[in-house]
Amino acid sequence: MGIRFSLAAVVALVLAVFLGIKAAGLTYFFGVCVPYAAILAFVGGVVYKVLKWRRSPVPFRIATTAGQQKSLPWIKQDRLENPVTKKEVVGRMLLEVFLFRSLFRNTKFQMDQGPKLYYQWEKWLWLAGLLFHYAFFIILVRHLRFFTNSLPFFVEPLERLDGFLQVGLPGVYITDALFIVAVTYLFIRRIVIPQMRYMSLPADYFPLLLLLTIGVTGIMTRYFTKVDLLKVKQLAMSLVTFNPIVPEGIGVIFFIHLFLVSILLAYFPFSKLMHAGGVFLSPTRNQPNDSRIVRHINPWNYPVKVHTYAEYEDHFREKMVEAGLPVEKELPAEATTPQAGKE
């Protein structure tokens, strides 16, 4: 059900832009209006989401005990898994962001022949996830070639490394293949594993299918159904210099690619893809485990009117002394009995 819905959604999007360009000739709409709207929705949406999330206080430390907590001096602390200082927290965050540390812990749980439980290493998800993210990142950086007059210094070495196989012309990029393989794996995994399929929603299938279609259309524009790159660059440059022109004669496959990327951008902040921003705000990743070192005060504590024992005694001291009750502070000298004063 989820797959069919997501597939229908992606097909509908492709058809919409195909008909829009081919039948209605809406090149300006799909080439200029949609990308601008999408980038606005993306930036605005991400800022909105982050601010909205950060309006909720997270006053207390959520310690995840993946490593030895800081304890007695002769017990070795696991500084990256159970950080105490800011620096260590940054270290854990870097591991999480660049190497997906939490996902690396992934295990597979299995029951086999009666009451035997097995936990197995399961690294394929981590591997495919990591490959997908890095391939996508490199592909994004490579696209800077369309958006800058002169290439920024880091793009050319990256391109050369990416295309070092020098297969065919235009040269095959390794990341193009990795991207497709990784996304396909992530998609098939959801279908083949029964539990994954049971818990997968359209919101899980849709981004994968969208990414896959973006990848396929992108590869088609480069290797198969070619488009005139110079015109594409002219369009891209006109967009980033706020002087939009849509040159005549760009193939429809490019508009499909551009439209799907726009959809992805606009969809991003309001979907699970927002984990890109969310990872920095996850309390189990960004909080040092210092609940026994620092006093954490609940920010929504309201001022409670309290009557301390000292104040209580001030109130009732005379009566307490009269009744023979012990007091912490004696009555002032002139009011005390002679015996008490002598002592």
Add this chain to the structure above:
Amino acid sequence: MKIYDGKYILIGLLVFVGVITFPIWFNLGKAAPPPEPKLDTPVIMQMAQKQCVLPREEMRTGHMQILNDWRTQVVRNGKRMYVAADGKTYEMSLQNECMRCHSNKTQFCDQCHTYAGLKLDSTPYCWTCHVPPKETK
């Protein structure tokens, strides 16, 4: 409405917006003019019918594939002649055939390649082996 850890959130969001708007501030709002390769070399000017091995649009998007195929045909299969769709035969040679007409490499090749952000010496790697024709300026 309070934003908790406002300082870090602000820094993070500024970095995010800075990275996303990279193409805008990197170009300083100026787009390089799209290239207009000149086809007025002496050889082309003398041609009665100005035509390449394939129609212009196909050459624009597919010239690199043709060059690559030609390279394979000549170097690996030993075939040197190419029969175009209109029956004309061409010698499959970048230096002797392509550059005979398009003798203006800086105009004809480099202009577009630079605009598209290719590194002239390495991508495409034609001129790591071939010698470009001498140009009189």
